[in-house]
Amino acid sequence: MMQPPPLLDVRNLRTEFSSHRGAVRVLDDVSFSVRAGRIVGLVGESGSGKSMTALSLMGLVPSPPGKVTAESIQLSGNEMTRLSPDEMRSKRGRELSMVFQEPMTALNPVKTMVQQVGEPLAIHSNLGRREIREKVLRMFEMVGIPEPAARLDVYPHQLSGGLRQRAMIAMGLICEPKLLIADEPTTALDVTTQAQILRLMVGLRDRVGTAIVMITHDLGIIAEMCDEVNVMYAGQIVEQANVFDLFDRPSHPYTRGLLASIPKATEKRADGRLNSIKGIVPNLAKLPGGCRFNPRCGDAMAICRQQPPPLADVGGGHLARCWLHTKEGATA
Ligand SMILES: Nc1ncnc2c1ncn2[C@@H]1O[C@H](COP(=O)(O)OP(=O)(O)O)[C@@H](O)[C@H]1O
Numbered sequence: 001m002m003q004p005p006p007l008l009d010v011r012n013l014r015t016e017f018s019s020h021r022g023a024v025r026v027l028d029d030v031s032f033s034v035r036a037g038r039i040v041g042l043v044g045e046s047g048s049g050k051s052m053t054a055l056s057l058m059g060l061v062p063s064p065p066g067k068v069t070a071e072s073i074q075l076s077g078n079e080m081t082r083l084s085p086d087e088m089r090s091k092r093g094r095e096l097s098m099v100f101q102e103p104m105t106a107l108n109p110v111k112t113m114v115q116q117v118g119e120p121l122a123i124h125s126n127l128g129r130r131e132i133r134e135k136v137l138r139m140f141e142m143v144g145i146p147e148p149a150a151r152l153d154v155y156p157h158q159l160s161g162g163l164r165q166r167a168m169i170a171m172g173l174i175c176e177p178k179l180l181i182a183d184e185p186t187t188a189l190d191v192t193t194q195a196q197i198l199r200l201m202v203g204l205r206d207r208v209g210t211a212i213v214m215i216t217h218d219l220g221i222i223a224e225m226c227d228e229v230n231v232m233y234a235g236q237i238v239e240q241a242n243v244f245d246l247f248d249r250p251s252h253p254y255t256r257g258l259l260a261s262i263p264k265a266t267e268k269r270a271d272g273r274l275n276s277i278k279g280i281v282p283n284l285a286k287l288p289g290g291c292r293f294n295p296r297c298g299d300a301m302a303i304c305r306q307q308p309p310p311l312a313d314v315g316g317g318h319l320a321r322c323w324l325h326t327k328e329g330a331t332a
């Protein structure tokens with residue numbers, strides 16, 4: 001049977017920043033797709049390019065110094081790379097929207113909750129003030145904000161972190177986008193609130209059918225809620241698989257390292273960092289030759305230091321960017 005085309009299809013997304021020292025490519029040919037109603041994860045250590053991917057797709061990378069290019073970015077069959085910044089802004093908030101990690105920095109401290117959560121509607125719809133208020137109230141109910149009517153006219157600092165994050169999700173969903181990009185939406189929250197918010201998001205997908213790009217450094221969250229996973233390292237996707245295959249047959253040594261470092265609930269570090277892959281994400285201006293992961297890889301062979309590996313199919317559409325899974329690597 002023919003598969004319907006994906007809701008979002010990203011081909012060879014590249015984002016660069018220029019400075020007096022030259023251009024640094026922070027995203028290098030990132031390609032992935034999201035089918036309607038699916039939850040797709042982007043996972044990787046801090047600095048791997050997850051937020052840049054989100055900002056690039058949202059058209060929120062400041063240019064200059066940033067420059068976003070792509071072979072193609074299709075949303076519901078529409079080519080986004082041909083849109084002007086104005087057209088892009090009109091899609092944003094309506095067809096796709098984003099929830100940020102720290103609501104306190106994303107929310108305006110001097111606007112009331114109803115003003116800002118309702119703002120996308122004020123921009124994208126012709127609803128009046130009273131209708132917008134009504135709709136914000138219904139969204140607050142939907143995202144599980146207790147006593148929602150009492151939260152409409154308060155300021156962000158008057159809400160707890162968990163309620164602010166719920167309000168952010170309400171704002172992201174208020175125009176009923178087909179796709180929500182959530183960038184570490186629970187990283188700043190305690191474990192109980194985190195679990196509630198994740199359940200809320202899965203529930204929204206089940207009831208409303210919103211597709212979600214879930215950005216996290218936490219493979220535990222990926223396991224719990226994602227259908228498909230993209231593992232990012234140093235600006236590239238290094239492994240792409242459905243969630244069962246990824247955990248069943250992690251094929252990139254970096255993914256295996258991430259899996260080995262899943263913290264137990266009792267030893268979660270407050271700064272959200274992972275514990276045990278040795279070494280650090282390389283400086284993108286001084287990438288190692290060959291595979292970007294080779295200096296940290298326990299399985300590195302000679303070829304890994306010489307040539308960058310291709311993103312190769314290791315079976316059934318499961319992709320890994322690693323010489324271990326290629327004929328060339330096997331004979332190296
Ligand atoms: N404004 C910027 N100028 C230059 N480089 C940037 C800028 N913002 C982020 N970067 C670089 O882009 C890379 C990816 O960052 P980011 O997407 O924020 O990572 P993640 O969200 O996975 O932690 C990092 O190396 C970071 O230093």
Ligand SMILES: [Mg+2]
Pocket residue numbers: 047050051052183
């Ligand atoms: Mg980030």
